[in-house]
Amino acid sequence: MFTGIVSGIGRIVEVHALGTDASFGNALTIEAPAGWLGTTAIGDSIALAGACMTVISIDAAHHRFQVEVSAESLAATHGLDAPGEVNLEKALRAGDRLDGHLVSGHVDGVGTVTKFERAGESWQLRVAAPAALARYLALKGSIAVDGVSLTVNRVVDGDGACEFSVNLIPHTVEHTTLHRLAVGRRVNLEVDQIARYVERMLANTTARSD
Numbered sequence: 001m002f003t004g005i006v007s008g009i010g011r012i013v014e015v016h017a018l019g020t021d022a023s024f025g026n027a028l029t030i031e032a033p034a035g036w037l038g039t040t041a042i043g044d045s046i047a048l049a050g051a052c053m054t055v056i057s058i059d060a061a062h063h064r065f066q067v068e069v070s071a072e073s074l075a076a077t078h079g080l081d082a083p084g085e086v087n088l089e090k091a092l093r094a095g096d097r098l099d100g101h102l103v104s105g106h107v108d109g110v111g112t113v114t115k116f117e118r119a120g121e122s123w124q125l126r127v128a129a130p131a132a133l134a135r136y137l138a139l140k141g142s143i144a145v146d147g148v149s150l151t152v153n154r155v156v157d158g159d160g161a162c163e164f165s166v167n168l169i170p171h172t173v174e175h176t177t178l179h180r181l182a183v184g185r186r187v188n189l190e191v192d193q194i195a196r197y198v199e200r201m202l203a204n205t206t207a208r209s210d
Contacts, residue, residue: 002047004100004142004149006087006176008036010048013083018068025070026081028053032063032088040065045091045105049079049177050147050188052091052105077107078186079146085177087147100149101142107188109133111145114163116181123168125150125181129189134162135199136191144190148176 014029030048037060040046044055046067053067069080079086092098115126127145129137134157137143141152143164150172154165173179181187 001092002052002089002103002105002147003092003096003098004050004089004103004144004147006089006148008033008088009175009177010036010086010088011084012048012080012086013064015082023071025068025072025074027056027066027068028080029064029066030086030088032065034063036088037063037065040090047087047089047091047103047105047147049077049086050103050105050144050190051077051080051107073107076110077188078110079188085180087177089147101144102193103144103147103149103190104193105147106190108136108191109189110186111189113181113183113185113187115165116183119167121170123170123173124165125168125178126163126165127187127189128161128163131160131162133189133191136195137162137164138195141195142192144188146177146187147190148172148178 010030010032012028013031016027018024018027042055045052055065057066074081109130111127111129114128117124137152137155143150143152150166152164153167156163
């Protein structure tokens with residue numbers, strides 16, 4: 001479990017295929033900021049750009065750790081198949097402050113940036129989300145974009161997609177990989193868990209009443 005509060009920007013420095021065809025995933029070596037790994041141990045969960053992964057090895061001397069990403073996870077996410085920057089967040093501990101919102105690290109879909117522009121001292125970000133996620137998006141609701149907890153300011157439903165807007169304060173832009181966003185760039189999306197449970201409960205209630 002995570003909160004969507006990114007605590008460091010890492011870099012995927014090595015990508016190795018785990019097999020010879022598309023049914024195999026990749027092993028990734030990630031370089032973290034100096035000191036970030038701290039008490040991290042093998043088996044711990046770390047969110048990479050919003051996707052929960054398990055640490056399988058640690059090279060503390062070089063501030064690096066390794067994870068394995070399945071072919072299914074690669075197909076459901078973006079940014080985990082090539083070298084580049086990734087948002088990092090360690091798993092939430094019992095008793096920690098919940099500063100963002102509850103994030104599972106299970107990416108629900110990949111969206112596409114349609115606007116990323118300055119708006120006063122902040123930035124306005126618009127993302128076209130898959131139509132299947134539209135029912136989970138609501139004004140003032142929560143959304144994780146590449147693992148960053150954000151508040152939805154606007155939702156517009158359209159044919160084949162749903163566009164939502166969020167406002168990014170300078171601190172968020174400067175301390176996450178969101179500073180690299182541009183129109184056309186893909187982003188990992190995770191909808192609010194509460195919305196998923198509400199949908200499930202309502203569906204069961206409707207089924208029992210029929």
